[in-house]
Amino acid sequence: MVKADAYGLGAEPVAKALRAAGCETFFVATLDEGIALRAVLGGGPEIAVFNGPLTGSAGEYPAHGLTPVLNDLGQVQAWRRANAPAMLHVDTGMSRLGMTARELALFTDDPIPLVGLVSHLACADAPEHPLNAVQLARFAAIKAQFPRLRASLSASSGIFLGRDYRHDLVRPGAALYGVNPCPGTPNPMRQVVTLKGKIVQVREIDRGESVGYGAAHVMPEPGRLAVVAVGYADGWLRAMSHRGSGAMAGRRVPLVGRVSMDLITFDVSALAPGQVRPGDTIELLGAGYGVDEAAADAGTIGYEILTALGARYHRIYR
Amino acid sequence: MVKADAYGLGAEPVAKALRAAGCETFFVATLDEGIALRAVLGGGPEIAVFNGPLTGSAGEYPAHGLTPVLNDLGQVQAWRRANAPAMLHVDTGMSRLGMTARELALFTDDPIPLVGLVSHLACADAPEHPLNAVQLARFAAIKAQFPRLRASLSASSGIFLGRDYRHDLVRPGAALYGVNPCPGTPNPMRQVVTLKGKIVQVREIDRGESVGYGAAHVMPEPGRLAVVAVGYADGWLRAMSHRGSGAMAGRRVPLVGRVSMDLITFDVSALAPGQVRPGDTIELLGAGYGVDEAAADAGTIGYEILTALGARYHRIYR
Numbered sequence: 001m002v003k004a005d006a007y008g009l010g011a012e013p014v015a016k017a018l019r020a021a022g023c024e025t026f027f028v029a030t031l032d033e034g035i036a037l038r039a040v041l042g043g044g045p046e047i048a049v050f051n052g053p054l055t056g057s058a059g060e061y062p063a064h065g066l067t068p069v070l071n072d073l074g075q076v077q078a079w080r081r082a083n084a085p086a087m088l089h090v091d092t093g094m095s096r097l098g099m100t101a102r103e104l105a106l107f108t109d110d111p112i113p114l115v116g117l118v119s120h121l122a123c124a125d126a127p128e129h130p131l132n133a134v135q136l137a138r139f140a141a142i143k144a145q146f147p148r149l150r151a152s153l154s155a156s157s158g159i160f161l162g163r164d165y166r167h168d169l170v171r172p173g174a175a176l177y178g179v180n181p182c183p184g185t186p187n188p189m190r191q192v193v194t195l196k197g198k199i200v201q202v203r204e205i206d207r208g209e210s211v212g213y214g215a216a217h218v219m220p221e222p223g224r225l226a227v228v229a230v231g232y233a234d235g236w237l238r239a240m241s242h243r244g245s246g247a248m249a250g251r252r253v254p255l256v257g258r259v260s261m262d263l264i265t266f267d268v269s270a271l272a273p274g275q276v277r278p279g280d281t282i283e284l285l286g287a288g289y290g291v292d293e294a295a296a297d298a299g300t301i302g303y304e305i306l307t308a309l310g311a312r313y314h315r316i317y318r
Numbered sequence: 319m320v321k322a323d324a325y326g327l328g329a330e331p332v333a334k335a336l337r338a339a340g341c342e343t344f345f346v347a348t349l350d351e352g353i354a355l356r357a358v359l360g361g362g363p364e365i366a367v368f369n370g371p372l373t374g375s376a377g378e379y380p381a382h383g384l385t386p387v388l389n390d391l392g393q394v395q396a397w398r399r400a401n402a403p404a405m406l407h408v409d410t411g412m413s414r415l416g417m418t419a420r421e422l423a424l425f426t427d428d429p430i431p432l433v434g435l436v437s438h439l440a441c442a443d444a445p446e447h448p449l450n451a452v453q454l455a456r457f458a459a460i461k462a463q464f465p466r467l468r469a470s471l472s473a474s475s476g477i478f479l480g481r482d483y484r485h486d487l488v489r490p491g492a493a494l495y496g497v498n499p500c501p502g503t504p505n506p507m508r509q510v511v512t513l514k515g516k517i518v519q520v521r522e523i524d525r526g527e528s529v530g531y532g533a534a535h536v537m538p539e540p541g542r543l544a545v546v547a548v549g550y551a552d553g554w555l556r557a558m559s560h561r562g563s564g565a566m567a568g569r570r571v572p573l574v575g576r577v578s579m580d581l582i583t584f585d586v587s588a589l590a591p592g593q594v595r596p597g598d599t600i601e602l603l604g605a606g607y608g609v610d611e612a613a614a615d616a617g618t619i620g621y622e623i624l625t626a627l628g629a630r631y632h633r634i635y636r
Contacts, residue, residue, distance in 0.1 A: 003551075003579070003580060004549075004551035004579050004580060005551075005629070007579075008551070019535055024514065029547070029551075029579075029580040030580070030630060032630065033630075050580070051518050051547055051580075053544075054516065054517070054518065054596065054597055055596070055597035071518065071519050072519050072520075072521070072596070074596055075596075077441040091521075093527075093528070093533070094530065094531075095521070095527055095528060095529040095543065095575075095583070096529070096530055096578070096583060097518060097519055097521055097528065097545055097581065100521055100522065100523075103524065122528065122530065122532065122533050123529055123531070123532055123533055126532070129533070130527070131533050135487070144556065167515075184572055198372065200369050200370070200372065200389065200415060201389050201390050201415055202390075203390070203409075203413070203418055204418065204420065205413055205418075209411075209413055210411070210413060210449070211414070212412065212414055212440065213411065213412075213440055213441070214440065214441060214444070215440050215441055215447070215449050216412075220556060225413065227414055227415055229348065229369055231322075231346070232621075232622045232625060232626075233321075233322035233323075233325075233326070233625040235626075237555075237622075238618050238619070238622045239557065239617070239618070257413075260370070260414070261322050261325075261347075261621060261622075261625060262321060262322060262323070262347040262348070262369075263347075263414055263415065265413070265414060276394075278373070278390070278392055279372055280374035281345075300556050300557070301556070303550075304550045304555075304556045304579075307550060307551040307579060308550075308553075308626070311323070312348060312350065312351075313341065
């Protein structure tokens with residue numbers, strides 16, 4: 001899965017790395033993403049587009065060697081004229097994209113060279129949720145109607161539900177990028193993103209002085225603040241106000257006050273003055289505080305921490 | 319203010335429009351933004367950079383005709399060698415960037431050709447907050463020490479606190495882009511952003527069926543859903559789950575279930591089937607539901623709704 005700019009990490013370098021590691025099938029969400037990815041990867045690997053052909057766009061798919069995922073009878077109808085490969089998306093309980101049971105009963109695929117059957121789990125990150133087994137059974141029944149098609153049900157979390165959920169093709173995204181696909185248990189995957197913010201200014205502050213917008217944080221003691229050039233315009237969500245933290249010199253330093261557009265402020269009173277200087281960096285994401293920990297502080301999921309990462313960072317790929 | 323890519327709206331077209339309207343002074347947050355903006359605007363207009371010169375970057379400012387905002391004695395010291403114009407940022411109660419009172423007492427500007435004195439209000443969107451008058455008085459006292467400098471205290475909300483807060487130069491950003499600078503009272507500024515999402519699929523759904531991740535929304539009645547190709551990767555914040563809404567055919571349609579990365583789902587049961595087809599659009603931001611209303615639903619401020627707007631939208635400037 002390299003949709004959404006490879007979950008915010010950069011579709012070009014990520015897709016090239018995955019290709020070099022042997023990946024032969026890539027999924028994106030939109031036609032534009034597919035066209036851009038084909039230019040990056042060249043001919044060879046399969047690129048499937050989840051949104052499928054919308055009005056007037058069917059011709060773009062064969063022109064760029066892209067495989068649409070057909071989501072409803074209208075898309076099937078539009079695709080019949082193309083005489084080109086497609087995957088079929090069947091809904092088994094997500095109620096988002098994919099053919100409903102009603103539509104599937106009306107479907108005949110004769111003229112379309114189908115190359116895959118996909119569905120998507122709604123609750124894969126909650127192994128005990130009863131909908132998982134329901135979706136698995138529904139998928140098995142539909143799969144029996146299309147025995148020659150490659151079948152794909154699971155994304156990152158589904159892969160960890162066990163062998164039954166893996167079928168012919170899995171679609172890992174978040175797990176590749178360090179999000180824990182098994183919330184509540186130790187992360188089986190490695191943290192891959194390190195994010196650092198640069199300190200613009202270090203300041204002494206008196207007891208009782210307020211910090212940032214709304215004067216919403218008041219210093220309980222005199223202290224020292226480090227102002228870092230990262231804000232919600234960089235995707236450090238405003239929901240992190242008063243709650244997030246960073247790492248510096250082996251300690252965690254609390255984010256104080258509200259996240260502003262271009263800046264966040266950390267209370268670095270616990271560090272010695274010489275340990276915190278303008279130009280130094282504070283680690284925002286790393287081994288000890290990864291995307292899932294940041295997400296918990298922001299009241300969201302690691303996926304959004306990744307996709308929110310902004311355009312002003314200098315990015316280094318290792 | 320055209321920092322943060324003109325609050326997410328596109329620094330290049332926005333700055334060109336502001337320049338054509340007579341703007342002669344632009345502010346950005348970072349050196350990179352300043353360099354890019356100079357390339358867009360050419361010579362002439364003044365471009366000031368809030369973050370000021372960080373280690374090793376001082377030479378870039380005169381090279382690109384940029385005016386740094388000096389935030390502390392370290393930056394002042396670094397800038398003395400440049401012998402080039404700068405603005406001085408004094409903190410009057412925001413406790414973010416800017417010289418503290420202690421630092422200001424040690425400051426002598428003799429070798430630096432200062433061209434501006436700036437500070438920033440922490441509570442300008444709350445006119446009754448006592449910190450506004452405190453900051454105004456502190457700024458007046460500092461301004462008296464620098465009588466020949468252009469003085470600038472107010473951004474969008476401060477402008478509306480009255481004439482006393484306007485001094486020689488104001489720094490509107492959010493207000494220009496449709497955010498209400500006076501929360502709780504009618505917006506004196508026009509809504510400037512319209513955002514539409516394209517419907518990928520329309521589906522019938524039975525009573526009791528669940529929608530989206532976590533099966534978190536269950537249909538209380540049979541209905542019809544429209545799946546729209548916008549998600550949190552496009553900046554439609556995941557905090558909008560179960561809470562946001564869109565507009566279609568003159569009605570408001572509720573967002574149901576969780577916002578996913580590339581898709582959101584609306585309950586369009588109230589509309590006739592012929593009124594909702596794949597390829598149609600649902601209005602996400604517009605005259606009746608602007609950035610402030612969306613922000614209220616997402617638990618944030620209009621500023622973040624704007625800066626979060628993603629890269630996958632087709633953008634049209636009128």
